[in-house]
Amino acid sequence: MSFQLFADSACDLPLSFFEEHQVTLIPLRVHLNDHEYEDIKTIQSKEIFEAIRNGIVPKTSQASPQLLMELFTDLAKKGEKGLYIAFSSELSGTYQTAVMIRDQVKEDYPDLDLDIIDSKCASIGYGLVVLHAANRIKEGATKDEIIKEVQFRCQHMEHIFTVEDLDYLAKGGRVSKTSAVIGGLLNIKPILHVEDGKLIPIDKVRGRKKLFRTIIELMKQRGDKLDQQLIGISHGDDEESALQLKQMIQDEFGTSKFYIQMIGSAVGAHAGPGTLAVFFLNQMD
Known part of the structure; x- marks a missing residue:
């Protein structure tokens, strides 16, 4: 019996990844200038960052329930096994909708074999989990083995990131408006992480040099065998900063494997241009 892996576009992996690994993409929706787009498929993030710089506020919505119904019904008809690793339920309603639709499909196809995991992760932190699962499928691992490894990695994936302006996150309801106002008034750079799927501010610093050093210190405190890991870095149209952070991580920990993506x-x-994030495991399996 074949095995189909599903992931949504909030994993921030490029379209080429989905095509190469034969992972089914479930795009979240982006609303810009009165048009609705499918993330990755019909709009690229550079367009979003340019719009934000010009004062336009894009909006997003969860994956299409109709698409989920079509994909899950098709899986059931084919009699294939499936695993959907979903964007954090604390940041999108896609996971809850997917579970509801799977249960509806099972009413007509009781033998549907589809597990849905709430990753509690975002961006390349989520992407690294999906990448691991895709590689393990190619290696011939069983579904049960992959689910166990995915759950472990989701539980132990650290997200350390900073944003250029907390207003972007506040407008989308991702952090409190009070945090955004304080950050803007003091001209400080916030450092946040993800805890149980939610965005939590953990520190604030002034100055780019101190910002990078603080991120490195947090990695030192939280990371496990960082020289042996694949470290993820994502950025909001600021590749220069991403490469600078990569070099600092190499120098500090001897890391040689990186996955860098806009x-x-x-x-x-929601994060806005100028965002910089690093993802790593706090415990190796």
Whole structure:
């Protein structure tokens, strides 16, 4: 029996990844200038960042329930096994909708074999989990083995990131408006992380040099065997900063494996241009 892996576009992996690994893409939706787009498929994040710089506020919505119904019904008809690793339920309603639709499909196709995992992760932190699962499928791992490894990695994936302006996250309801106002008034750079799927501010610093050093210190405190890991870095149209952070991580920990990617449209619509994030495991399996 074949095995189909599903992931949504909030994992910030490029379209080429989905095509190469034969992973089914479930795009989140992005609304810009009275048009609705499918993240990755019909809009690219550069367009989103340019719009934000010009004062336009994009909006996002969860994956299409109709698309989920079509994909899950098709899986059931083919009699294939499926695994959908979903964007954090604390940041999108896609996971809850997917579970509801799977249960509806099972009423007509009781033998549907589809597991849905709430990753509690975002961006390349989520992407690294999907990448691991795709590689393990190619290696011939069983579905049960992959689910166990995915759940472990989701539980232990660290997200350390900073944004250029907390207003972007506040407008989307991702952080409190009070945090955004304080950050703007003091001209400080916030550092946030993801805790149980939610965005939590953990520190604030002034100055780019101190910002980078603080990120490195947090990695030192939280990371496990960082020289052996694939470290993820995502950025909001600021590749120069991403490469600078990569070099600092190499120098500090001897890391040689990196996955660097621009933040996708759905996540970028809330994080905004200038965002910089690093992802790693706090415990190796």
